[in-house]
Amino acid sequence: xxxxxxxxTGGLWPYLVVIFFGFLPSExxxxxxxxxxxxxxxNSEILVWVRAVASALLAGVVAKLILTPSGALVAIxxxxxxGSLVAGVAGFYLARRSILAGVIAGEALLITAAVxxxx
Amino acid sequence: MPADPAxxxxxxxxAAARDGIRDAAGLPALMLMASxxxxxxxxxxxxxxxxxGVLSTVLIWAAPGQMVLFGTIASGAALPAVAVxxxxxxxxxxxxxxxxxxxxxxxxxxxxxxxxxxxxxxxTAWVHSMRVMPDMPPERRIPYFFGFANTxxxxxxxxxxxxxxxxxxxxxxxxxxLLLTSPLFFLLNMVxxxxxxxxxxxxxxxxxxAPFAIAIVPSGLDLLVEGLVGGTLAYLIHRFIKxxxxxxxxx
Numbered sequence: 555x556x557x558x559x560x561x562x563t564g565g566l567w568p569y570l571v572v573i574f575f576g577f578l579p580s581e582x583x584x585x586x587x588x589x590x591x592x593x594x595x596x597n598s599e600i601l602v603w604v605r606a607v608a609s610a611l612l613a614g615v616v617a618k619l620i621l622t623p624s625g626a627l628v629a630i631x632x633x634x635x636x637g638s639l640v641a642g643v644a645g646f647y648l649a650r651r652s653i654l655a656g657v658i659a660g661e662a663l664l665i666t667a668a669v670x671x672x673x
Numbered sequence: 674m675p676a677d678p679a680x681x682x683x684x685x686x687x688a689a690a691r692d693g694i695r696d697a698a699g700l701p702a703l704m705l706m707a708s709x710x711x712x713x714x715x716x717x718x719x720x721x722x723x724x725x726g727v728l729s730t731v732l733i734w735a736a737p738g739q740m741v742l743f744g745t746i747a748s749g750a751a752l753p754a755v756a757v758x759x760x761x762x763x764x765x766x767x768x769x770x771x772x773x774x775x776x777x778x779x780x781x782x783x784x785x786x787x788x789x790x791x792x793x794x795x796x797t798a799w800v801h802s803m804r805v806m807p808d809m810p811p812e813r814r815i816p817y818f819f820g821f822a823n824t825x826x827x828x829x830x831x832x833x834x835x836x837x838x839x840x841x842x843x844x845x846x847x848x849x850x851l852l853l854t855s856p857l858f859f860l861l862n863m864v865x866x867x868x869x870x871x872x873x874x875x876x877x878x879x880x881x882x883a884p885f886a887i888a889i890v891p892s893g894l895d896l897l898v899e900g901l902v903g904g905t906l907a908y909l910i911h912r913f914i915k916x917x918x919x920x921x922x923x924x
Contacts, residue, residue, distance in 0.1 A: 565722075568721045568722055568725035569724065569725050569728055571725075571746070571752065571755075572725050572728050572729045572732065572733070572742070573728075573732065574756070575742065575752050575753075575755045575756040575759065576729055576732070576733045576738065576739070576742040576755075576756075576759050577729075577732035577733050578756075579756040579757070579759045579760035579763070580733050580735060580738045580759050580760060580762070580763035580766070581732075581733075581792065582760065583760075583763050583764055583765075583766040583767040583770070584766045584767075584770050584788075584791035584792060584794055585788060585791060586767055587766065587767045587768075587769075587770030587771045587774065587791060587794075588770065588774065588784070588787045588788055588791050590767070590771060591770070591771040591774050591775065594771065594775055595775065596775040596776060601771070601772060601775060602871060602908060602911065603904065603905065603908040604768045604771050604772050605768070605772040605803075605871075605875075606871055606872075606874070606875040606903075606904040606905070606907040606908045606911070607768045607875075607900050607901060607903075607904030607905065607908075608765060608768035608769045608771075608772050608799075608900070608904070609863065609872060609875035609876060609879060609904065609907075610875045610876075610878050610879035610882075610899065610900045610901075610902075610903030610904035610907060611764075611765040611768065611769075611879065611896055611897075611899070611900030611903075611904070612765065612769075612796060612800070612859060612863060612879065613860075613863065613875065613876045613877075613878075613879025613880045613883075613903070614879045614880075614882070614883050614886065614895075614896045614899045614900055614903070615737060615765070615796070615856075615859065615896060616856040616859050616860045616863075616879075616880065617879065617880045617883030617884075618883060618887065618895070618896065619852075619855060619856040620856055621883060621884060621887060622887060623852065624740070624852070625711065625848060625849075625852055626845045626846075626848035626849040626851075626852060627849050627852045627853065629845065629849070630849055635853070638853055638857065639856065639857060639860055642857045642860065642861055643860065643861065643864055646861050646864060646865070651865060653700060653858070653861045653862065653865055654700055656857070656861040657700070657704070657854070657857060657858060657861065660853065660857045660861075661850050661853060661854070661857070664849060664850055664853045665846050665847070665849070665850045668845065668846035668849040668850065669846045672845040672846060672849070
């Protein structure tokens with residue numbers, strides 16, 4: 555298929571792949587939300603549920619990135635990957651709810667572990 | 674609340690957009706850059722041109738979706754299967770956009786503006802907006818959102834291009850640190866934004882159910898199932914607590 559695309563489009567096929575197989579399949583959900591959400595009021599009960607589902611999904615994304623890592627994270631044991639998140643949240647609260655402090659605390663622990671485990 | 678025509682003046686709009694740019698130009702832009710640098714490196718590994726990577730950031734605007742796109746292409750999957758995998762990874766934009774739009778929309782906001790807003794919905798701008806919008810005067814919200822979202826988008830697009838050339842040269846420990854920035858920053862933003870018990874319940878179920886969802890549900894559908902189950906559980910418990918409070922408070 556890629557060879558065929560290469561021939562038909564010249565060098566443009568990577569851009570077409572991004573548009574038709576990346577952009578459109580993902581953008582469709584945003585557009586659908588605009589149409590589904592048209593009659594919904596800011597304070598309606600169904601929105602509380604929709605928001606809860608969105609939050610649970612995002613938390614799931616975070617967990618999945620830690621549980622099934624990619625690239626250089628693979629070399630670091632799970633305890634340290636998860637521990638870095640815990641250190642980040644601890645740093646956030648210790649520095650009176652500072653997101654920057656949380657990021658620095660989590661990154662410091664992870665990079666230290668990474669130096670130890672991957673040399 | 675009656676609309677005040679003076680409050681829609683260009684000066685209010687630009688001031689709000691400037692505030693959005695200013696709030697995005699620090700930590701949010703940096704964190705997004707760190708995660709898109711990795712996507713740039715992946716684009717290069719797959720053998721795509723740098724421009725296609727930058728285009729994917731601007732158009733798909735979802736690092737996980739971009740990872741899926743280039744990752745499945747690298748694995749040799751057929752293009753229709755690639756599209757399905759990308760689409761499944763982006764289902765979260767449906768509830769996210771539905772939850773955000775009522776905060777931004779005002780009577781008479783044209784549909785094309787809503788569609789344009791929806792394109793910029795991604796984790797960073799979403800979590801930030803859900804936190805700040807409720808306390809912001811309604812006429813400032815849309816310009817603020819565009820200021821914020823465009824700033825992080827431009828920063829992320831630049832980082833994708835830079836990552837294309839840089840990622841291979843980084844020491845492994847730094848590369849691992851870059852990969853941690855997305856989950857860490859998303860989590861901290863969610864913790865900072867959580868106000869009501871239902872927020873904490875959704876966050877807790879989302880993380881707590883993840884190992885089971887990954888083990889049981891077919892890959893690609895796991896996050897969707899988990900979000901529906903975790904979010905619904907959080908909502909039901911929230912309803913239960915509310916009902917009990919109402920009963921206890923009744924004379």
